[in-house]
Amino acid sequence: MTNEKKRTINRLKTMYPLRALLDEMYKGNIEASKAGKPTAWCMVTFWEGDVILKAMDVESVYPENYGAVCAAFGAAPAYLDRSDADGFPTHMCGYARNCLGYTARMMDLGEIPPGAPMGGMPKPILLLSSGSLCDAHYKWFQALGRYLDAPVWTMELPLPGVKESRIEGAYEHNIGFMVAELREFVTFLERLLSKKMDWDKLDELIDDMIEMNRVWYEINELRKARPCPMHSRDFWSSMSGSLYPSGDLKVSVDLYRKMYDEVKYRVDNNIGALPIEEKYRLLFLELPPWHSLGFFNQLAERGWNFVVESWSYHPPQPIDLTKVSDPLERIARFTYQWLTGRFPDAFNAGEWGGYSAYPYLEYAQDYQCDGALLHPLVTCRTATNHLMLVQDRLMKKLKIPSLVVEGDIVDLKLFDPVDALRKAETFEETMNHYKKVRRQEGLEW
Amino acid sequence: MVMESQGLARVREIYHDRSHRVKQLKAAGEKVIGYFCVYPVLEMLTALNLVPYRVFGDMREPITKADSCLPTVVCPFIRSALDLGLKGKYDFLDGVVMAHVCEVGEKTAHIWNLYLNPPYFHFIDTPHTVHKAAQKQHKELLKDFEKTLELFTGKELSPGRLREAIEAHNQQRALVRELYNLRKPDPPLISGTETLQVMVALMSLPVEEGNKLLRQVINEVKGRKDGLQKKTRLLIWGSIIDDVALIEMIEGLGANLVMDDTCVGSRFYFPDVELTDDPLDGLAYRYLVELKCPRTFREAVFGETKKDYMADLDSRFSYLKEYAREWNVNGVILQSVRYCDIHGYEVPQVKDYLDSIGLPSIYLEHDYSEAALAPLRTRVQAFLEVIS
Ligand code: SF4
Ligand code: SF4
Secondary structure (H helix, E strand, O other): OOOOOOOOOOOOOOHHHHHHHHHHHHHHHHHHHHOOOOEEEEOOOOOOOHHHHHHOOOEEEOHHHHHHHHHHHOOHHHHHHHHHHOOOOOOOOHHHHHHHHHHHHHHHHOOOOOOOHHHOOOOOOEEEEEOOOOOHHHHHHHHHHHOOOOOEEEEOOOOOOOOHHHOOOHHHHHHHHHHHHHHHHHHHHHHHHOOOOOHHHHHHHHHHHHHHHHHHHHHHHHOOOOOOOOOHHHHHHHOHHHHOOOOOHHHHHHHHHHHHHHHHHHHHOOOOOOOOOOOEEEEEEOOOOHHHOHHHHHHHHOOEEEEEEOHHHOOOOOOOOOOOOOHHHHHHHHHHHHHHOOHHHHHHHOOOOOOOOHHHHHHHHHOOOOEEEEOOEOOOOOOOOOHHHHHHHHHHHHOOOEEEOOEOOOOHHHOOHHHHHHHHHHHHHHHHHHHHHHHHOOOOO | OOOOOOHHHHHHHHHHOOOHHHHHHHHOOOEEEEEOOOOOOHHHHHHOOEEEEEOOOOOOOOOOOHHHOOOOOOOHHHHHHHHHHHOOOOOOOOEEEEEOOOHHHHHHHHHHHHHHOOOEEEEEOOOOEOOHHHHHHHHHHHHHHHHHHHHHHOOOOOHHHHHHHHHHHHHHHHHHHHHHHOOOOOOOOOOHHHHHHHHHHHOOOOHHHHHHHHHHHHHHHHOOOOOOOOOEEEEEEEOOOOOOHHHHHHHHOOEEEEEEEOOOOHHHHOOOOOOOOOHHHHHHHHHHHHOOOOOOEOOOOOOOOOOOHHHHHHHHHHHHHHHHHHOOOOEEEEEEEOOOHHHHOOHHHHHHHHHHOOOOEEEEEEOOOHHHHOOHHHHHHHHHHHHO
């Protein structure tokens, strides 16, 4: 039996149909576009824009995700070269440069470039960008104006500081701002598409989206168990249902429910994600090396279980929104909760990296992690710029060591799995050492 | 008795020892508040007798401490500023205000607060768009800022004092524009290097003191008889320039830098604040809508359903055409620090615009260190040869 075939991680059976959603999304987009359905290219808007577009029967495509697809299929270099030739600086987001090059090619040819992975991205009627987290999330789409005549709508998402979020009235004006922007967005879409919003449909979609994320949240809560029943690989394979809500949301809700049952069964029966003893429980930040996921299998063979990962791909901590009758306000409160839900705890802990670093301190305690694997990416600033901070806070506050392994989102050669594995072996001694230190300091694990 | 130096001599003194004056003021009981970039509303500080002091980096000093909390693949300017903070060089500040200028700026705000723990700290989450709702939100954010300032100073921020502060800062803006007018003749009466030194000095002084100094500088420059020589006239665009090294290099190669679109220059000073009934309205508008930094998303027509690229460029960059015409510019240097996404995405678009109005341009990227400027010399030289 070859190494690849050896079962090193007990993958969840219920993960496969969730993973397939992404492929279906690309297929569906192409078909829908051929059938004359409008397509929007969207940044991840953390649920602000997706359901609104869905309610208006617009297909959403996610070029950030498509960047990962192009990188995995080896199609990225040609698009990157084109972006460079057009004068975009090379230090910028690899996915953005991939998309700029792809679009330039598409407009030259007047059609989807031949050989574009997964059938390519159809020409959009709208670019939905976002002020959330990353500067590329709006500057990239603005720059697409060089090639496309599609309008750009920038979705606002307030990012207050921990202390500032507590100023009297701040919550209300932040939510009010988001709601006002969402309302403008709906008005704009109605004009763009010459049709009216179906508010009942939107209402139902939001409920489905909230329910889907609630179940997804509960699944991840179950991962606190020892041994942890679900590995990060299953998380990454399943997260697109939540992050890129496409297709029928009721189907997605159902798929996540089935996953919940499977994970719960494992917890009840003490079944871990590793077929062997779980020696180390790890936290992973941020984007995984998609092309080298086998690396995690090698670590699994050594008893490393990845029990929790990047905060920003996780759904918000559930809050009761049933009494909020305005659907747009429900969206606003939901997304704002995702961003600031942990702020009160961060404030009490005196941690000002409220969403960038603090969630990891909570995760590390709640999931009882022995170490963190940090994956800085040369051309994704957003996944990188807080990693040193997290490393420092984890060590200072919880005596949890971090292993740093560099990579990139498009230059796949930068991640060296052999070297990373060598480093990981040495890191085990560090984790063992800090396990003792934590005990001496009265920490629970 | 030692005579206090005046005009450009005083500017040079301040430029070479920026914090000297504010430290004196601090010793006399005043409070000094550091601010990053152009978005913190200075009038609100001035109105409460707080001295605004712009936080810069130091491209001549190696970064040794910031690595522990900011990786090497982010804006080297911000890394440098944080590095200086971690080395204690901003310890004299009584507080710091930062805004959401860009992503790394936003992250660094919280890092600064966490590691340097200044007595006062506030973060303004400046919106990304200029929509009506964003303007309203910005005003709310300024009210939040006001609350924390009042708490810190124990004083109330009265509309009357705020109006006076707006007038004083508008006065400074008018004087800066007057100084920039002295760059319009050929040859200009003041060099790009000197102008930048004046800007840095102004950002290191209380506003009234800065105004006094500016008047001296303007008088001195107006009276110049044998100043600069006629050379190729350039405009410089892009990310922050807080050190004269790059400008000196360009001017040393046989050009006069006669105009800029950077944030230690016209971008910071040109737009006035309108004196509205509620002064916060004028402030909220000016600092969100009027400041033309590429960190803000704009579109030619709000809610347009089709994008016309040239109209888009025109709405975003037509002020550059005005600058080029009024300052009689022959070419444009586009420059940015590496890892600045805000400016990076903009480069081909500004270039497209400049091409459309027939202005030649060149793009320079650097890593905010003096040593890194040397390789750019040849490129600038070649550019000057082509355009002159
Ligand atoms: S820099 Fe990172 S977070 Fe931002 S768009 Fe690119 S891949 Fe996404
Ligand atoms: S130079 Fe660019 S990255 Fe650096 S602080 Fe300014 S806008 Fe941000």
